[in-house]
Amino acid sequence: MWNIVGQEKAVSFLRKSLEKGSLAHAYLVVGPPHVGKMALATNLAQAINCEAADPPCNKCAACQRIAAGKHADVQVIELAQIAESGEGESKTKISVEQIDQILHAVNLAPFEGKYRVFIIDGVEFMSIAAANRLLKTIEEPVKNVVFILLTANERLVPVTVVSRCQRIELLPVTSEQIEKGLITFYQVDPEKAKLLARIANGRFGWSVSANSDDNLVQQRTEWINDWREMFDADYDRRFTFAAKLVEKYNQDRSVVQRKLDLLLNWWHDLLLVKVDCQKDLVNIDFNDELKKMASGYNMGQIRAFIGRIQLAKEQLRQNSNHQLIMEVLMLNITERNDQKNLVA
């Protein structure tokens, strides 16, 4: 059984490939952060090493050892481990040494399973040298070896690598699908599943992590409250906040990107409140606060600031002047109409 939620197209494609015995030697799984790319890769690794008639069975020794991360033939390189190990520039790259380590294992016969599977998460963070080294291997497929490369940003993966992989795209999942998946596959309490499914905002992988780690939900609440404080803050405090964001961005881009996503979700929710479409809110646990805040703006103001946030996100991707981008964004936080009245 494939325990992947809301990715019928990808799963059906892989299932058919397995049935026909037409596995690719390299896959590139593309999708937004935490949508479930690693879950799919793990499931695929299980499916091709499963001992049962209808793989993946999730029950045989191979399936269970792969799920537990203990199978000798399934190797995972995760960026999280890399991020903690280095300093500065090196921590955002997958190095030649790391690729060499796995390439060394490529030529060894599978130890306990049918295939050796190498899963590389965050393949957009490979250094050019590492990508070239990897490319040589996927250009000359090795029997019984499958590479599964995962990326949230396909544009940053060298075209030469992309062109040699079978591409599989994962799309954001609806909150209904996430809710159902949490209850069916992870036996989550329905009330909790409902909240997690909403605030996951299409990221099934995130909802699974947040179910077992309360800190994730708590951190999200803190980040939202930081933004809410800024909506009413004076320019001095906003600029201090912008400077902190820039500092953080230089250390760990993904944190600031997530914070900006939260800001975008918040303002999108304000728009939904305005058009009386609360059933689609992401931040359902802030329903009252959203209603109160929305009453101070008109649609045009909300749309304009959403545009500002999207612009800032795009400019950051293009690596322009980070300080200026953040300051302009903070400067443009729309003043509430009721605040203006108070001043007047």
Ligand SMILES: [Zn+2]
């Ligand atoms: Zn199995």
